Amino acid sequence: MRVEAAGTSVSWIPSEAVSGPMKATFATGLSHYDQPPPGELGDAAAMRATLEDLRDRDAFRFANFLHAWAEFDGDRVVAHGSDGGIVMGATTVRVGKLGATFQAVKLPDLKPEPEIGPGWVKFTQTAGGRTALPLPRPIRRPPFFRLQAPLVWTTLTLTLRADGTSEIGMEGASPFPRHWVYGTDGDVTLKAGVADWSNWLGQPSWKRTPWGDEDSPVLVTAAETALERELSTLLMHGAAKPTVRTLAEGEVLAERGEPGSSLYLILDGVLGVEVNGEALGELGPGAVLGERAVLEEGIRTATLTAVTPVRVAEAPGSDIDRAALARLAEGHRREEQSA
Known part of the structure; x- marks a missing residue:
């Protein structure tokens, strides 16, 4: 029996989520907050195309798209595979009627070997990057100051089962921005509970991220109706x-x-x-x-x-x-x- 499914996270900056001196750049229109993403993205076949359309309309910061399949013989996994990865947005800076768009920097997707058990297989994927623009910020350890923006990411899991069911999860994420997770039916199903600008801004280096030696746990809540x-x-x-x-x-x-x-x-x-x-x-x-x-x-x-x-x-x-x-x-x- 073949089981196939897809899920994604969409990450965006909600209104008034930024504090401190950087808040002025949003208030003056140099940068912008995002409107909430749609409540549904369509089925697995349409999801990737919907994400690319939203990206082209500058409607989110980045998405982590994960598609996977598995062949089961009873409770035994006989074959499996996955694809997908980062769908990276851009940063648009506006001054009056003038504007410029800067493509964000992608990092390599992290895809460890799937976990396999009786009647199930679990895929994990971390995707993220950073804005191309500098973001001057203080940090708590030497050199106590950085120009490069902190990294953003989500770590998704997708579990396929021999009975034909599947389940999406989010096991880690950057403290900022807001992360929404869409299930295999295309509906938003989970949300990161907190968008913590101050904590994210203090990210000391890439070593304190999944591309270094740690992920950040994320407090996940069920999506609203x-x-x-x-x-x-x-x-x-x-x-x-x-x-x-x-x-x-x-x-x-x-x-x-x-x-x-x-x-x-x-x-x-x-x-x-x-x-x-x-x-x-x-x-x-x-x-x-x-x-x-x-x-x-x-x-x-x-x-x-x-x-x-x-x-x-x-x-x-x-x-x-x-x-x-x-x-x-x-x-x-x-x-x-x-x-």
Whole structure:
């Protein structure tokens, strides 16, 4: 039996993700943030072409595309192979009506030998590079200053099974920018929870990357639903501008039993959800929360605590249609039951 699948990560710079002096280059238009990538890229056959189209439209920074196949005889892997690799974007600098585009620098894809077990084979691929433009930055060890931009990358895994199923995963990634992972059906399925500009900027050298002697672990969360993506657009671009709040790790955003009538949209970081001392899971960027209080007499039904530093947008619950909030609440109840 032949099993074939593909998956990819797409990496992009979300709005207001850059801090410090470099923020001015984005504010003045010298550089630009990216719009969120689409929620789906099409099936395995269309995925690579979709990525190349997005790259040509300067819609992301880079993508890591992984395609693999395996032949099974019962639970025995008799043949296998993989292809794909980096789909590198470019950096566009604009001054007024003038602009120039600089092609980013690719690094060699890293593809260790696949792991094989009874009825499965697991492929791993690291892909990344750096911008061609200099990025002056301080670092914490000699020579204490670098002109070259830090490296960006993701490390993907793709597991094929003898029963015909497959699974995409992300085992490592650079702290910045934001990384979205698309599964074998073409839908976004996983997200890096944090886009940490400051940590990434302090990358001392290539030796502290997969092309040297280490990868960086990545905190991965499940992707939000299509409904949440729709609601997040309404919250951020509705009649009332949302309030953006920053929480430190361990800080409580909402307490079960307290009054509340606003909705929350996680912009960056990870929130833990807890009811009566029982952890129900962790939610990352794109998740919309707080709808139960809006629908159920203005009382918070869960405690939300920052697992990492978090940026969250808060908007009045009255800005969103109650029928949409009811659908969102039903989905969250199903998640709680499965947890």
